[in-house]
Amino acid sequence: MIFVSGTRIRLGLSQFTLVVLLLPFTCNAVGNRDALQQQSSRCGLHATIVRQVEREGFHRDLGSLVELVAQNPLEWQNCTIALQETIPSGLYVNQDQLMDLERQGTLTACPETFVDVEAAQWQSESFGVLVYSSLETAHNLLYAHIRMPIHLRYHAPTDNGGYAGVYIPPPKLLIRCSNEITCGNKENYFTGSCDGCTGSHCSWLQIPFGTNTPKEGLRVMVPVGNKSLLPIVNAFTFLVTGGGCLYILSILVSTWK
């Protein structure tokens, strides 16, 4: 079972594109929405991001299909995009796994802080990750398919057990080109690493996008322990471990020579 709101089906790129056309997009309110919209029409860019969490269990992939429809695609050909993700406390990315993926040339993603991969949800805080990708071109469509591995943290047990929900909020979409972008509003430019976790800094422009992600974010369900069972678990566990000890001691005595 996939506990993800939105689509339940794993999508290929073409199916993904189809969904882009069919899905009723909710416009994502990031920053100053009107200012961003004005900037978007000035830049001649219309962006959409289709998001879904792939795979099941504690180890998943956060998939984002970013599509930019450009009035003048030639202008945006030498551009790179970055997704500024906010990873909630219930999830983590494994920095070492991300470094491996970068070495393989599969994905470039940089957590903005040290990530404790062993901590439980209640011992953790949300943190940012910058995910970079180059853009592919198809006519006036520029697109990038990003897949980042994410992992669920153990959550505190609840009175009745079952499942807890983790919500992954929509990212910020940033773009940077080898040629200077002049169409953006001043307040929408950010300074961040150019294309990797270390190295020089570049100026990025934030652009608005439509997405299939609900306002509260993509939901991922994680199983949690049932606290009401604690007395039974306590009693039965110690009965077995204590009994086991006495049994072995009795065997030792009976075989003592």
Place this chain on the structure above:
Amino acid sequence: MKHLFIGLIIRLALIFYGEFHDQKFQVPFTDVDYKVFTDAARNVLMGASPYSRHTYRYSPIVAYVLTPNIIVHQTFGKILFSILDLVMAYLIYRLMLRRNVSLRKAHLSSLFWLYNPLSVVISTRGNADTLSSLLVAGTLLCLYAGKPTVAGIVHGLCIHMRLYPIVFSLPFYLSLSSWDRFSPSKEPKKSQVSSKSFSNSDEVPKADGSSWYTGRSLFNLWSDCKALFIPNKSQLKLVLGCVSALLTVTVVFYWLYGYHFLYESMLFHLSRKDIRHNFSVYFYLQYLSAGAVVSIWQRVLMFIPQLFLLVALSFRYGRMFDLPFCLLAQTIVIVMYNPVITSQYFVWFLSLLPACIPMLDLTLKQAVFHSVVWVVAQLAWLLPAYWLEFRGEDTFVYIWLQGIAFFCANITLLARLIQSYNPKLVLKDE
């Protein structure tokens, strides 16, 4: 020699398969810690501390040894561990000969390690525990060779590599005791082990021929107590060797890497508490009590059974001849009572099993039955664990129940091993 070669070929083939498997399947073949070693080795090469790799909790020596993983090929470590497996098979062979076991049985014991599917899989997945198993076997060989100082040094290094062999200190110490119970005269009859092999003879009182537990005078009791509590020369050598080796490596690495080394490689293992699912019988109890204050009685109940069993086993099997079995039984106890158990811990007692097999009075059918029960109990745990980890289903209760079942399987196995242990078996066909 032929078998060593075949053993190596099997392991190399599996390492090759592992490379293919990791690219194709969701559940990787390679041990999760192997990547940690490789990352730590990379850090070392860059002049950084191996502990800057989060979750690296081993001796820096492992990272040093595995630097060719970066320079040569990522499978270097797996090949090295496989070669250490072959060395282990040879040490088992030597150990058996030291105990006057027939050539044939010594040979069979080493083959048991060489062709054991579990030892093959564990080393080819890149598990470094063969290293500490080798050091344990090395300590035993030194003790049998009558070199307590060297045994102490090897034991100290072993504790540095992995903390768990620290519990073997008591049986090692007792095996050199002048106490009548542990003297060579109490070794199994017909023993042809040379007096050199148990060279604490200068401190050993002359055997009076009486059984240790019958008709002892008050004087005997006093001399027993003295022998038990006042260390003899061999025991002092063992302790000094162990403490000096352990202190030296600890000081050197503390100087190099500071408190980070001390915490990650030692203190962490003492206070380890992992709420994520694992084989431990205590897993669900710990998860459900997570975040709350753990009561004293809960801590005591978790600690006491283990302590009782470890001390009882040390005194019951602390004789030099029984040492391998003592270590095996103690390791089973440590593993099954540990608050965290991962499959790599099984290599700890698997490496000691071959040296004990000839002394076990079990038919092949019984041995197969107990092995199958143990393996099935593990597989039965893996099923709900898979559904939780890779399918996201709430199977906590089933994992806990399977953890209990696996604990019971371990208890049954240990009880059966103790009942069937008969050291005279190996001497009958001499």
